[in-house]
Amino acid sequence: MTGFLGRLAADHVRAGDPTGWFEPLYASGATVPWDVPQASAHLRAHPLPPGDGRRALVVGCGPGRDAEHIAAAGYATTAFDISPTAIDLARSRHPSTAVDYVVADLLAPPPEWHQAFDLVLESNNIQALPRPIRAAAIAAVGSFVAPGGTLLVLAAASVTGDPEGPPWPLTSAEMASFAVDGLRLLSLTQTAAPDSRLNTRWKATLTR
Numbered sequence: 001m002t003g004f005l006g007r008l009a010a011d012h013v014r015a016g017d018p019t020g021w022f023e024p025l026y027a028s029g030a031t032v033p034w035d036v037p038q039a040s041a042h043l044r045a046h047p048l049p050p051g052d053g054r055r056a057l058v059v060g061c062g063p064g065r066d067a068e069h070i071a072a073a074g075y076a077t078t079a080f081d082i083s084p085t086a087i088d089l090a091r092s093r094h095p096s097t098a099v100d101y102v103v104a105d106l107l108a109p110p111p112e113w114h115q116a117f118d119l120v121l122e123s124n125n126i127q128a129l130p131r132p133i134r135a136a137a138i139a140a141v142g143s144f145v146a147p148g149g150t151l152l153v154l155a156a157a158s159v160t161g162d163p164e165g166p167p168w169p170l171t172s173a174e175m176a177s178f179a180v181d182g183l184r185l186l187s188l189t190q191t192a193a194p195d196s197r198l199n200t201r202w203k204a205t206l207t208r
């Protein structure tokens with residue numbers, strides 16, 4: 001990807017700080033491409049069972065639109081991001097929110113989140129991380145899922161145009177690699193998303 005975001009990401013990846021570009025990006029006030037008015041169309045198209053107060057965790061929540069969608073389905077929702085500015089933005093966008101917005105790092109999460117959530121959403125975050133740190137990030141996502149819980153993974157499978165990331169689409173091997181440490185794949189689909197630069201999309205559901 002070219003432009004400010006692409007240069008910022010490339011500079012940080014080159015400097016060995018592959019997650020260090022998100023905070024300066026949000027803090028710059030630049031419009032990030034994933035800051036759209038509604039929850040992800042792919043999340044909205046996924047039938048969520050009523051939460052009935054069960055716990056949900058939204059990984060890399062950004063400005064919070066997906067977290068608000070999940071909370072509205074009745075889940076006691078925690079949502080986290082590595083960027084303090086993104087968390088401030090999520091809180092200010094949703095002043096009456098029931099979501100607990102938290103600054104945290106997927107690669108060093110709070111120990112009490114281990115297998116603590118009935119629903120975990122990973123949407124479009126792993127694809128923004130360079131390949132060498134993905135195995136650890138994927139394992140961390142899976143570690144949040146409680147016994148009997150569900151992990152929903154939404155991700156780019158391919159992009160059109162400029163092949164320089166981010167995003168760096170997930171391979172089928174990376175999608176399969178969510179199914180470790182007692183997690184098993186319930187479904188894995190790849191669908192066309194012709195209106196988007198991320199022109200094919202993965203959706204996986206897993207349980208433990």
Ligand SMILES: C[S@@+](CC[C@H](N)C(=O)[O-])C[C@H]1O[C@@H](n2cnc3c(N)ncnc32)[C@H](O)[C@@H]1O
Nearest residue numbers: 019022034060062081082083105106123124128
């Ligand atoms: C491409 S954006 C996607 C945001 C959101 N999930 C969505 O689909 O709109 C990636 C998000 O992950 C966050 N992020 C990146 N690395 C992270 C980490 N190690 N821990 C927590 N959040 C992280 C970024 O700050 C950013 O908000």
